[in-house]
Structure formats: C-alpha cells, structure tokens
Amino acid sequence: MATLATETQGIVDPLDMSRPELYRDDTWHAPFRELREKAPIYYTEHSGFGPFWSVSTYKPIVQIESLPEIFSSEAGGITIADMAEGDIKMPMFIAMDRPKHTGQRRTVAPAFTPSEMVRMSDNIRTRTAEILDSLPVGQEFDWVDRVSIELTTQMLAILFDFPWEDRRKLTYWSDWAGDIEMAKDPVMKEKRREILFECAAYFGNLWQGKIGKEPTPDLISMMIHSDAMAHMDQMEFLGNLILLIVGGNDTTRNSMSAYAWGLNQFPEERAKLEANPGLIANATQEIIRWQTPLAHMRRTATQDTEVDGVKIREGDKLALWYVSANRDESVFPDGDKIMVERENARRHLAFGHGIHRCVGARLAELQIGILMEEMARRRLRVNVLAEPERVAACFVHGYRQMRAELSHY
Template identity: 30%
Template sequence: MHINLVDQDHYARDGVPHEQLRWLRANDPVFWHEGDPERDWPGFWAVTKHEDVVHVSRHSELFSSSKKLALFNEVPEEQRELQRMMMLNQDPPDHTRRRSLVNRGFTPRQIGMLEAHIRDICHQLVDEAATKGSIDFVTDVAAPLPLYVICELLGAPVEDRDKIFEWSNRMIGAEDPDYAGAPDEAANAAAQVYAYANQLAAERREQPRDDIVTKLLQTADNGESLSEDEFDLFILLLVVAGNETTRNAASGGMLSLFENPAQWDRLVRDPSLARTASDEIVRWVSPVNLFRRTATRDTTIRDKQVKEGDKIVVFYSSANRDEDVFATPSDFDIARDPNPHIGFGGGGAHFCLGNHLAKLELRVLFEVVAERLPNLRQSGEAKRLRSNFINGIKTLPVEV
C-alpha cells in the first residue's frame, strides 16, 4: 500500500487517511515514512498504535517536545528559541514549572463553575439558529461556543470573539487557501495576539478581577510567576488550543451524528447520553491528528531502532481506532463505556490542560442541541480544512 500520511490535499478531500492507518497498525505500526525534500520535511517514524503513542507521550526524557518543537513542520532555530517559551514546546522540568503556574485556572472545580454559563451560551446559540432556519453549524454554533467561553475565561468583552476567531484561523489555516493570506499572515496574527495579551495584562494589573488572567499574573506561593513573554505565549496557546479543538470536535461530532442517524436518534431520545457522547466524539473525530517529538538518544519503539535526533510523529487519530484497545473501533457509539481514547493526549507531561473544559462544552452543547433541535438535518456538503494537524471542518450547512 502506498503510504502518505501528510498529504494535506487528502485531508481536505477525504479527511484522515484511516485506511492507510489501519494497514500500518496491522503491518508496520512504527513505520519509517519518507520525507519531502521540496517542503524541507525530513523522514520520520509514524507511530500508529495506542500503546506506542502512550509510551512516546509519557517519556519526555526520550522523546522531546522542545528539541525541534511539537508541531510537524520544521522551524529555523532562531524561531525555536521563542517558541520554546510556550508550554507545548517544553519538556520537564521547565514544562512542570509552567504547568504548575497555569493549572490554578483550570482545576475541575474552577471549570465546573462555568457550566451554567456554558448552558446559557448554548441556548442563546440555538435561539439564534432557530430564527435563521438555515445556518452553517460551524460558524453559527461550533465556533462561537468556545470563543464565548474563552472571552469569559479571559474576562474579555464578548465582542472580541470575532477577532479571536480570525487570529486563530490565520494561525491554524496557513496551508488552507480559504484562510491563508500572505506568507507571514500566521506570524502577523500571532503578533496581534501578543499585543492583545499585553493589553489584558496591563488592565488586570491595574484592576484585578476574578478571571484566569488575574490568576495567571499573580505570584504563586513558592514565589514563582510568569514572565511577560511566558504570559503572552500562554494566551496564544489558549486562543488556539481552547478554540480550534473544541470547535472542530463539535462540528466533527455533529457531522458524525448526521452520518450515523441511529446514534442521533438515540441522543434525541436520551440527551443524557451526551456525557458519554462527548468522549466518543473526541475519540472518533480526533481533532488533533498528530504531534511531533524528537529522540534525545538512541532508543527503540517496538522492534525499530530509533536514532538520536530522529523525528517521531504520533497519530492520535490512529491510536483512537486501535483494534487492540477498542471493541468495534470503526463504529461510532455514543454510549461507548469504557472509552480509553487519547484524544486529549497520551498522558504524561502534555496531557491536555483544558480537557475538563472541552468535555463540559461538548456535553452541554449536544444536550441542548438534541433537546431543542431534534429535527436538525444536514443540508449541504461539509467542507474540510486543508491540514494534517487539525482534523477540521470549515463549513457544515444545516436546516433547523
């Protein structure tokens, strides 16, 4: 079988290449994938089994997020220096220190306090959708929800959600013709987020409030605090990670329910299934398709000899359909329990900080949509994001 797991045109046309991933899991689970000299992509080890993705995720001392960063594309060393200040691109102990400072705003108790507000937002979005009749589920429902929540977390005005949406699209959609502009558009969007973060920080230092920005700016009990660059980069990470993943899980989840009408009928009959459905949606959609690590020394994964400096790419979308872990992994089952998916990461240092928030947003959204819009139906073709990183849906026309 011809294997190409990074062809963005394939992702835009057909989504995740599950047929190729299924073959690799069965025949070559740690596969040496040829690179692309024209794109300056070196060859890499494609890790496709659940057990191996977890192994790589939990051993930062062997598989570094910092050495060549965590995203797939190659970045010049001068750019890496700044990017290494972001938690995503750090290894312990630096990552441990930063994580301990930002954890304060993301405890289950802190997130649980948002449920009533998230429910109000979902009802408001459904009210607006019902008055229109025909909507795009992505731009009218799936995208606004996490943007409203981010504004709430930051203590930012709700009207800022449109520019946060635009910045995020420009940073994530650099390879997509609908979002990409000039070659430096992603960098310009990041610079605008930095400036926005600086403005928020200045306002909170002058007038502290009960929001995550104020908490992040406070000095911890051990005397540690975030530097200005660290704070700006965390807000950048929050704007992208807190927005893109939930948006694409919600839109991909709705599309999956349309494609599996018996599951939609189950949810309409019993909206309490949204609790298990939220995890099944994350497993099935795998909004983050892959991350990259770099070997810090010679090691092995299964029977493959991995050399120091080798590029390793873990595929969550493959691990989440591993036949050795999930019964009937190719079935979308909203009542699946247990569900040991790794859509929020394979554990270890980089397990998703916002997993409680994402699951809460998805659970409440699908409860409200199933209760309020039982006759919702797809009215046009879904359009996918041209990206091998984010498994994204750009448009999903529906009739209310």
C-alpha cells in the same frame, strides 16, 4: 515493523500522512489502516516537513508519551513542521520539558478544576441556550460559524476576560496560529508573523491593564500573579496565549462540528441518543474520540532508543498520530463508527497522554456535553445538507463550513 517501501525523492509516498489533501478530502482512513496493520512505526523519508516516524497505534503512543525525558516536546516543538532560521520562536508550556513545564502548567490549571467547572456550567448553559434559540428551524445555516465557533469563542473571551465585541479576533488568530501548512510558504509565513504580533500587542495591552490589580479568575490575571509566568518575555507570553487559544478554540469547536456531522452519518446511533439522553456523557467522549480534533503531536528523541523493536536515533522526529490511535481496532473495535454506548470511549487519546494531557479537557467535555443536553431538551436534530468543507492540514483536524438545518424529533 518499518519495512514498507518508502518512495524515492520526488515521488509521493502513499503512506506520508502529513499530506494536507488526506484531511481536506477525508481520505486518511485507508492509509492509516494499512500502517496500523503492517508498519505501526513507519519511517517517512520524504515529506513536505522532512523525514519523520509515523506512530499510528495506541500502545506505542502511550509508551512514548510516558517517557518525556527520552521523547522531548521542547527539542523540536509539538508539530512536525520544523522551525527554520528567522521563524518566530514562541515558547509554550506544552512544548516544554520538566521542570519548567510543570510550573507553568500549574499556573493555569486552577482555571480548569472541578470547582471551576461547576462555577462556569450555568454560564455555559445560558449562552448555549441563547445561541440555539436564535437558530432558524427548517432553514439552512452554517453550523460551524453559528454554533461551533460562536460557543467556543465566547468561552475563550470569558477565560481571558477579553473584550466581548472583539471576540472573533480570537478565532482569526487561532486559525492562523494552528495552520502548520504555512511553514511551506514564505509569503504566508510572513503574513502569519504580522498577525501573531498583532495578537501579542492586543494581549500585551490587556496584561498592562491588569498589572497591580487584585487577582481575578481569568487566565491573564493568573499568569501575572504566578511566580512561574509573571516574568515571561513577549515571545513566551505569546506562545502560551497561542497554546490556550488554539487549545480552547480549535479542539472544542471541531468536536462540536463532529457532533453534527458524525451523528448525521450514523442515524441509528443518533436515534439511541435521542431516545436516551442519559447516554450524553458517554457520547461526548465517543465523539471526541471519533473526531480527534488535533491529528498529531510531535516528539523528538533525545537519545538512541527502541520502540516496539524499532530503532529510533537521537534527534529523530516522531509524529504521534492520535487520529489513528483512536481508530486502533485492538482498543476500539469498529473504530470508524460512532457508538454512543461504547464502553471504553473515555480511553481515547484525543487529549494526549501523560504530563502533556490537555489541561482544559474538562472544560471541552463540559461545553460539548451541555450543547448536546440543550439540543435534547429542545428535541432538536442537526441535518447536514452537504459534505462539509474541511481543514486542509495534518495538525488541526476540523471543519471550515457545514451547511445544515434543524428539525424537531
């Protein structure tokens, strides 16, 4: 299976899917298609992040995610960027194995139950309506900044009971925390360290302000009043904050941008959705699948094993390419196309699989669905005016800017 020729040191491997320009230029489709066809589990010997296995199809990713004792999240972290000596160590529950993962996940899970989604839905709808009503029709603006970032940042501020006037700090911290390319640059790594400590200090003050107070339905209060997280040290607190900020910000925001960009690319599918708003719930899943806002998660083998006949050694690093599995033709025919009526859209792996499946998935779906419902209620269409500016990285798969204008249909 993993028999494709690996390039020698110093020569770029065309199937090294960690290269940031593939995502910046949106040219990742063809090499992933080649991997899925010829080497679904492929050894990349030379990359900017060291050697790793690329797992690019649906079935083996589900298998690996279903065996967390063999394929650890904790041993090497959740991205293919390795920790180096002197790096900030930020434990977070997504990068923990059982049993510690279980206790910490249970602490924050009550914020995302179906009853909480019902409680929050009116608030989300009101804020979404306010933002859409503030946008100019027929005039150019940046959809990423005015809609995607603003909606998700407002939601995060509510989840954390964060000072409203400072909410854009959450976006700033998220952008720095989620950029794994900085692992290659000592200067940027140091700058990142300073910014993350600024984040920790700010949240530390919020934590202190809630100690001894009655429980409230925000994430910081939930942490304080839980046995599993009440006694975290500063780095573990910071790690879990970063997880919740990046998870709640980058993923939802980039799916909201994909709604605008993706439907612009497939006008016949957009027409179906505009004619039948009853398709919005399914279209939400399809857009999340098509975008896949986190391109990969990393696992580390804890023992010698095999996956689909390929020998994996203890300590090997595996990149689980969700962005490719969600295009796996054996599961999603015509996977490069948005199909708002796709019957199995919900089977996507954009939220992961198994014990680490995204704890906030329901909230992301709710936010994206409400945005589409409120656009439909106003009979508004997003017209993208130019190729968007994309994130140049193999972890967060998203957009930095998207020039657009609204029209009525």
